[in-house]
Amino acid sequence: DQQVKQNSPSLSVQEGRISILNCDYTNSMFDYFLWYKKYPAEGPTFLISISSIKDKNEDGRFTVFLNKSAKHLSLHIVPSQPGDSAVYFCAGTSGSRLTFGEGTQLTVNP
Amino acid sequence: ETGVTQTPRHLVMGMTNKKSLKCEQHLGHNAMYWYKQSAKKPLELMFVYSLEERVENNSVPSRFSPECPNSSHLFLHLHTLQPEDSALYLCASSQDFPNEKLFFGSGTQLSVL
Numbered sequence: 527d528q529q530v531k532q533n534s535p536s537l538s539v540q541e542g543r544i545s546i547l548n549c550d551y552t553n554s555m556f557d558y559f560l561w562y563k564k565y566p567a568e569g570p571t572f573l574i575s576i577s578s579i580k581d582k583n584e585d586g587r588f589t590v591f592l593n594k595s596a597k598h599l600s601l602h603i604v605p606s607q608p609g610d611s612a613v614y615f616c617a618g619t620s621g622s623r624l625t626f627g628e629g630t631q632l633t634v635n636p
Numbered sequence: 637e638t639g640v641t642q643t644p645r646h647l648v649m650g651m652t653n654k655k656s657l658k659c660e661q662h663l664g665h666n667a668m669y670w671y672k673q674s675a676k677k678p679l680e681l682m683f684v685y686s687l688e689e690r691v692e693n694n695s696v697p698s699r700f701s702p703e704c705p706n707s708s709h710l711f712l713h714l715h716t717l718q719p720e721d722s723a724l725y726l727c728a729s730s731q732d733f734p735n736e737k738l739f740f741g742s743g744t745q746l747s748v749l
Contacts, residue, residue, distance in 0.1 A: 530678065558736050569640065569726055569740025570679075615679065622734040623692065626678040 529553040530618050532627035539634050545603040547630050549616035552597060556618035556625075561590060561601050564613045564629070573614075574601070606634045639663065642727050642741035649717065650749055657712040657744045659727030667733035668710040670702060671726040673743075679726065685710060686733035717748045 530551045539545045551559075557578045562570035576583040576590045576599075583590050589602045599616055613629040640661045649655050661668060670682040684692035685704040699721075701713040710727055724745050728738040 528678070535676075560736055562738075567742060569642075569728070569742050570738075571740065572737050575736065617736075619734075619736045622684075623681055624679075624736060624738070628676065628678050 527552070529556075529625045530616060530627040532614075532616060532630050534630050535628070536631040536633070539606045539632065541608055541634055541636050542605045545601075545606045545610065545632055545634065547601040547603075547614050547616075547632065549599040549601075549627055550597060551599065551618050553618060553620065553625070554597070555620040557621070558619045559590070559592060559599050560617045560619070560624070561588075562615045562617065562626075564615065570615060603632075606632075608634050608636050610634050640727055640729055640739050640741035642725075642744055644744055645742065646745045646747075648747045648749060649714070651717060651719070653717075654713070654715040656714065657725055657727075657746075659710040659712075659741055661708055661710075661727075661729040661739070663729055663731075663739060665729035665731050665739070666707055667730045667735065668704060668707070669728040669730070669738065670710065670712050671728060671740075673724040673726060675723075682712075684733060691733060714746075717746075719748050722746055722748045 560575040561573040563573045564570040591600045615629045617624045617626045643658045667686045671679045682696045683702045703711040724743045726743045727741040
């Protein structure tokens with residue numbers, strides 16, 4: 527049973543436009559959600575997080591939205607830049623263990 | 637050096653070989669992790685050590701054997717692996733456990749022939 531799903535394996539966006547990456551989860555016990563970014567030949571790096579008691583968290587160009595009733599999480603990047611091209615993983619946690627999605631490859635075209 | 641360092645970056649081994657993956661963190665963290673990433677699959681947690689004690693063992697086959705001699709070093713000893721064990725093995729650390737903010741190394745890309 528995959529508790530975190532990222533249904534889009536890839537997304538292509540024009541530079542300057544908005545990138546929206548989506549994530550669905552099934553575990554209602556998750557109390558914290560995170561996004562990690564991974565460049566080729568590097569490990570994932572933490573990007574942004576949100577507590578389950580909030581519906582929005584913003585950090586510069588990155589905003590994460592949480593819709594608990596729909597069990598849906600999204601990451602908005604505005605404006606998108608070529609350097610944002612990477613694999614983005616969402617993850618949920620209920621205390622001791624992070625459960626990751628499969629990742630979405632974002633490509634931002636100049 | 638800063639961050640989390642993993643060696644080797646690439647490893648090719650036969651099914652009868654014994655090899656070890658090494659991870660070192662320079663962040664002063666108290667928890668270290670091994671994750672496995674197979675192609676097109678989510679990252680899977682394998683082991684967690686907190687203050688050098690194993691706190692999670694996620695039903696990993698015994699052909700994978702972790703070792704944490706101190707809070708800065710983590711090893712994954714490999715023996716009699718199968719071709720389906722070919723994957724990217726990622727080490728991570730966190731300030732403490734549990735902690736959702738992980739700092740990952742670049743990984744070891746393992747191929748089992």
